[in-house]
Amino acid sequence: xxxxxxxxxxxxxxxxxxxxxxxxxxxxxxxxxxxxxxxxxxxxxxxxxxxxxxxxxxxxxxxxxxxxxxxxxxxxxxxxxxxxxxxxxxxxxxxxxxxxxxxxxxxxxxxxxxxxxxxxxxxxxxxxxxxxxxxxxxxxxxxxxxxxxxxxxxxxxxxxxxxxxxxxxxxxxxxxxxxxxx
Amino acid sequence: xxxxxxxxxxxxxxxxxxxxxxxxxxxxxxxxxxxxxxxxxxxxxxxxxxxxxxxxxxxxxxxxxxxxxxxxxxxxxxxxxxxxxxxxxxxxxxxxxxxxxxxxxxxxxxxxxxxxxxxxxxxxxxxxxxxxxxxxxxxxxxxxxxxxxxxxxxxxxxxxxxxxx
Numbered sequence: 001x002x003x004x005x006x007x008x009x010x011x012x013x014x015x016x017x018x019x020x021x022x023x024x025x026x027x028x029x030x031x032x033x034x035x036x037x038x039x040x041x042x043x044x045x046x047x048x049x050x051x052x053x054x055x056x057x058x059x060x061x062x063x064x065x066x067x068x069x070x071x072x073x074x075x076x077x078x079x080x081x082x083x084x085x086x087x088x089x090x091x092x093x094x095x096x097x098x099x100x101x102x103x104x105x106x107x108x109x110x111x112x113x114x115x116x117x118x119x120x121x122x123x124x125x126x127x128x129x130x131x132x133x134x135x136x137x138x139x140x141x142x143x144x145x146x147x148x149x150x151x152x153x154x155x156x157x158x159x160x161x162x163x164x165x166x167x168x169x170x171x172x173x174x175x176x177x178x179x180x181x182x
Numbered sequence: 183x184x185x186x187x188x189x190x191x192x193x194x195x196x197x198x199x200x201x202x203x204x205x206x207x208x209x210x211x212x213x214x215x216x217x218x219x220x221x222x223x224x225x226x227x228x229x230x231x232x233x234x235x236x237x238x239x240x241x242x243x244x245x246x247x248x249x250x251x252x253x254x255x256x257x258x259x260x261x262x263x264x265x266x267x268x269x270x271x272x273x274x275x276x277x278x279x280x281x282x283x284x285x286x287x288x289x290x291x292x293x294x295x296x297x298x299x300x301x302x303x304x305x306x307x308x309x310x311x312x313x314x315x316x317x318x319x320x321x322x323x324x325x326x327x328x329x330x331x332x333x334x335x336x337x338x339x340x341x342x343x344x345x346x347x
Binding site: 069 | 246326328329
């Protein structure tokens with residue numbers, strides 16, 4: 001058993017209704033992002049992905065999956081579980097956006113303020129995070145990612161194929177347009 | 183199967199060795215972990231950006247490696263002091279092995295040494311008896327991730343079931 005030098009990593013966990021999805025259900029192109037809320041590169045990609053969805057509103061949808069690298073980012077797991085707690089209340093994307101727009105405020109005190117700004121009850125969410133209510137979901141995303149060839153954050157899969165290019169808007173537009181035409 | 187790059191191939195007995203390793207500098211090598219799969223992750227150097235991500239990634243995947251009872255050993259030509267500082271900065275708890283003196287000797291034995299004086303970015307999975315079951319060479323600037331490793335560990339687990347069953 002030997003692997004050739006170049007291997008194209010592929011998404012192994014198909015997108016399902018359990019996923020957090022932004023954009024049209026019938027989009028020609030699905031971008032799956034494995035991200036870490038405390039990762040600066042994910043933070044840098046965030047506005048570009050936002051703009052991608054705006055410019056390709058009919059053709060591209062975004063799926064977000066958790067990939068906290070906790071040994072490097074001490075607040076990443078807590079942020080992910082908070083986002084999931086918001087998600088079960090139908091507010092995932094509001095929380096997701098707040099987290100990426102406040103990456104320097106992910107400590108527990110500021111995070112609670114963020115939860116409040118999103119319009120959710122901080123004490124309730126905090127209790128769920130403390131009880132690790134959503135830890136399994138976050139772990140499931142992580143394991144699916146590592147089995148699919150996620151090799152850092154962010155890692156994007158465009159229609160199931162790992163995107164090894166850049167995360168600037170022109171790169172993302174080119175890659176998703178190519179996938180739409182494929 | 184021939185490999186122009188010379189990386190050790192499946193079926194070979196893994197060369198034994200011990201070198202100082204994090205955290206405490208104790209002599210460490212694959213033979214200490216017989217009975218468990220061992221993942222040798224050769225990487226060019228501490229501190230280069232891609233390596234950091236690769237070793238940090240393997241640490242974050244520690245619970246998954248634990249499901250296979252697999253041992254991960256990172257190997258580069260850096261000294262134990264560099265390894266210690268690097269491990270501390272990335273929260274890496276698995277051993278980082280210092281292939282430092284004679285420089286690169288372990289990497290050479292596995293066909294994972296590069297003329298520029300660093301280890302190649304190579305993954306080698308050993309079965310519980312110490313035979314190479316899978317190996318993979320990446321370009322130095324490409325983090326290979328862990329999917330290939332887990333596929334190899336799955337294969338080992340499947341083979342073992344067949345043997346035992």
